[in-house]
Amino acid sequence: MWWGGGGEQCADSRLRPSHAALAATMHLQADLVCMHVPCSFLVTLYTSPLTLQVLGNFKGVIAAVASVFVFVNPVTAAGVNAVRTLTFTKLWLCCFGLSWELPSPGSVSLPPPPRHDEANAARCHAVS
Numbered sequence: 001m002w003w004g005g006g007g008e009q010c011a012d013s014r015l016r017p018s019h020a021a022l023a024a025t026m027h028l029q030a031d032l033v034c035m036h037v038p039c040s041f042l043v044t045l046y047t048s049p050l051t052l053q054v055l056g057n058f059k060g061v062i063a064a065v066a067s068v069f070v071f072v073n074p075v076t077a078a079g080v081n082a083v084r085t086l087t088f089t090k091l092w093l094c095c096f097g098l099s100w101e102l103p104s105p106g107s108v109s110l111p112p113p114p115r116h117d118e119a120n121a122a123r124c125h126a127v128s
Helices: 017-047 049-069 079-094 118-127
Strands: none
Touching: none
């Protein structure tokens, strides 16, 4: 088995301590992902859409604050303008009753089917 880029071959096939910690961390991450899906479903099932929207917006604010203060990412004028534009656009659309959601399948009405009468049939045959 080869370890690293040095080209030396390891005599034993046991995991090194760093690899065991990596395997444990990956197993924990997989367990968290598997628990996230049912928990997310239960939160969606028992809360209203407005609550989910507020929680989503709050999560975005926390992510932005953590990006600046925890990870010390720089705040640029372009980033501030982008956040301001998106925030005001969303507020504007919410104030006037517009949303980003697609209409539900039951609310979309289809046009009536075309009529098949003699005049329509004669006109279609004359064109072709």
